Amino acid sequence: MLLMNNILQVMADVQSLKDDVRQLHTENVDLRRQLFSGNTRGCSGTSQCTESRTPVAFYAYYSNHFTSLSKGSAFVYDTVETNLGNGYNKTSGIFTAPTSGLYAFTWTLHVAGEDVIKSNSHSQYGEMNAVLTQNGAKKGAIVADTEVKYDTGSATGFVLLETNSGDQFQITTEWDGQGDVYSDDTYGRTTFSGFRVS
Template sequence: MMKASICLFAVLVVALSKSDLLTGETKINAPVTSIDNDSSVPTHCDGTLIKEILLKQDMSQALLLTNFNVLQVMTDVQRLKKEIRHLNKENVDLRNQLTPLLNKSSDPREPIAFYAYFSNDFKSMPKGSTFVFDVVETNLGNGYNKATGIFTAPSSGLYAFTWTVQAAGKHVVQPINSNSQYGEINAALMQNGAVKGVIVADTETKYDMDTATAFVVLETKVGDQFQIAVSEWDGQGDIYSNNSNGRTSFSGFRVS
């Protein structure tokens, strides 16, 4: 009688080992109604059979737990992949922002100098306009931006700047038969939006020309921005920038 009870317990354990541990549902292929009438149930068993049944149960539970762990790992991997993509995008954005600064010289021993001018003659500009010198001959330190006309100091120090404007004295009629205007313009050196020096080129008679040049020395911090702008009134007429009449230009360099 004792052996039959042990065998019945063993059979129940095998049946329960087929439970779905993840859902909590128990699935038993067939109910045990009678030990004597079920030929698949041994009429006697020993310790070896019990150990084998318990081992199978442990292996089944271990397999289910392993599957659960694999699913958890896969979920974590997907989450980490998403975070990596986000970090990569942030890295690209930061690199794009820092590249212009990294390309600029920050070593005080490296020379910093630029020289740029207008490629052609041009019409005078309204107040507040920035001169965008589009031809760059020298740009040591990569501080000058020909797309904006702005020089950004790559490092702190003492800087010297000079700029030249050539006003044209040719007759300008706009519209035809209206009052004539000759070349006249003021040009200021701006440091972070503040005026640091001003020149005026003004022609008074037909076919006259007038050139103005300035030179200033300024204490500068890294990142300071410099540009030439029309500061006081709207300009008028034409401005020269050619090899025959002179170039309208902007240049600067670090002294120390």
């Protein structure tokens, strides 16, 4: 009788182990499906999960040179190469985050003295700053300065920012610039771009 009870107990334990293995296999398949679909947050097809997998990225630049901006002016990049998520507005120069997450932003500024571009700026030097704002708050700044008459200069900024859906980002100036801002295939582009990292 004792031997029979032991055999029945072993059979019950084996069945329990088989059930555990089946459950682990099912969980493993689900986790692999989430991993390979880019869904690592345990989402199961909800709109929030779909939104988090939709890429968000933009890249815009000036198509032409122009005289430096005055204090408080906004950069309005008129040529848009990439606008996944439709967050960048080329009329206002504002990027509005369509979804929350960690975002990377970069902007480049090129300046020149008057003889380089032959404009009406009447300044031998090129000097200007460009500030990235998030909802009006300063998050990063660069300064491009020629230092030498009739020369060119450039600067690039890069930041990572936690962002909420609807946050607005813009490049502005904090003081009056000198000379010209340039943007072409010869001297380089004055640009603004960003993308959601996660």
